[in-house]
Amino acid sequence: MxxxxxxxxxxxxxxxxxxxxxxxxxxxxxxxxxxxxxxxxxxxxxxxxxxxxxxxxxxxxxxxxxxxxxxxxxxxxxxxxxxxxxxxxxxxxxxEEIVCDFKDNKSEKMFLYKNGYKSWFYSSYMVYTGDKVSLDDCGITNYDDKDYYKCQKILSEAFHKMRLFVGIKSTLSVQSEKQKNYYRENSENIFVLREDNNIVAVTILEDNEIDGVAVRIDMQGKGYGKKIVSYSVNKLLDRGFKNIGLWVVKGNPARFLYEKLGFKSERMHEFVTKSIR
The missing domain is CATH 3.40.630.30 (Gcn5-related N-acetyltransferase (GNAT))
Known part of the structure; x- marks a missing residue:
């Protein structure tokens, strides 16, 4: 046929x-x-x-x-x-460069490897199915367009630090009008945590997922991550979602925070890349 x-x-x-x-x-x-x-x-x-x-x-x-x-x-x-x-x-x-991910298994791995794809990293998809998390008033507000440069810097530096920590090659991401416009258009899904009027953490939501969360690198380890992840969970529960997901790169110590909050690993994916220039 x-x-x-x-x-x-x-x-x-x-x-x-x-x-x-x-x-x-x-x-x-x-x-x-x-x-x-x-x-x-x-x-x-x-x-x-x-x-x-x-x-x-x-x-x-x-x-x-x-x-x-x-x-x-x-x-x-x-x-x-x-x-x-x-x-x-x-x-x-x-x-110029293709990214692909798949649930870790031998057959898909061999298919992509055979076609020139190379392993990049592993990431676990974690899911929360519990009730709302106890959270005091903590100064979290909606993103505003004037926050872009500070938020982009926090996200870029935090993810850069994490990637280097787990052994992934990394460069700082750059600011762009395209990304700024995207943030503006999706401002109802982006939230910032302020301390003394300074932004110390950012979270980005997409459908039922916490798509990105970051704490300013000089303010990490002080409980801000727990606050903004807890806020994200409660916000998505308020929107009617029963299952809340997020990705965490293998080796990222943030996994311990997510586990303490009640997230459980559901599947492990391998991410691969291929240059087609």
């Missing part, structure tokens, strides 16, 4: 949701990527059946890629065909 590649269409969404049956986490991730970047999605079909789907997250120099192949059709070259097509589209869009 001949297989062929097509551009993703919204008409395929329900079929793709039914295709990815064994892992709801992967299904949610791929559907979310296709909803945001439908123009960067591809499907592989045989007659009228969708056998595989993949997408990437935009035309930046570094972009994330995800793909899925129907289990019964794996090991027959379909995944490789789709991967090469995605890489070609990414290269044409100006992408």
């Amino acid at each position: 001949a297989v062929y590649i097509e551009q993703y269409k919204n008409d395929y969404k329900q079929e793709i949701e039914k295709l990815i049956v064994e892992d709801s986490f992967v299904r949610k991730d791929i559907i979310a990527t296709l909803d945001l970047f439908p123009q960067y999605g591809l499907v592989i079909k045989a007659e009228s059946e969708v056998l595989a789907v993949g997408a990437f997250t935009g035309a930046d120099k570094k972009s994330s890629m995800t793909l899925y192949v129907k289990p019964a059709r794996r090991g027959k070259g379909i995944g490789t065909k789709l991967l090469k097509a995605l890489e070609n589209n990414m290269r044409n869009a100006g992408v």
Whole structure:
């Protein structure tokens, strides 16, 4: 049976949701990527059946890629065909480095390694399912556009320090108008913790996840991390979410804080990269 590649269409969404049956986490991730970047999605079909789907997250120099192949059709070259097509589209869009992650397992590891991807780091997805956390009034307010430069500095320096600590090559991220505009547009999901009118911690929420949290590096170890993570948990519970997630890089000591607050590890992912310049 001949297989062929097509551009993703919204008409395929329900079929793709039914295709990815064994892992709801992967299904949610791929559907979310296709909803945001439908123009960067591809499907592989045989007659009228969708056998595989993949997408990437935009035309930046570094972009994330995800793909899925129907289990019964794996090991027959379909995944490789789709991967090469995605890489070609990414290269044409100006992408220079691809990032991909997967639940740690031998088959996906060997597939990506064989196709030139190299291990970058491991990260655990942790989930909180408890009640609201006890928290005193602690000076946390919504992000304001004037806070951008201080917040970006806190996030950049804290993540840079963490990456170096766990052995990941790192450089400080730079400020940009694109990021500033993104923060402005999502200000209802960004919160800052102030001490004596100075910002000491930042948290960014996305759907049911704590997408990023950081404490100013000279103020770490003083309880600010616990305060702003607790606030994030309560905020998401108030929004009606029952399961709250976050990622923590393997070796990051912040994991102990999350565990004390009631987060439990649900899955371990390996993150890999590939240069396509």
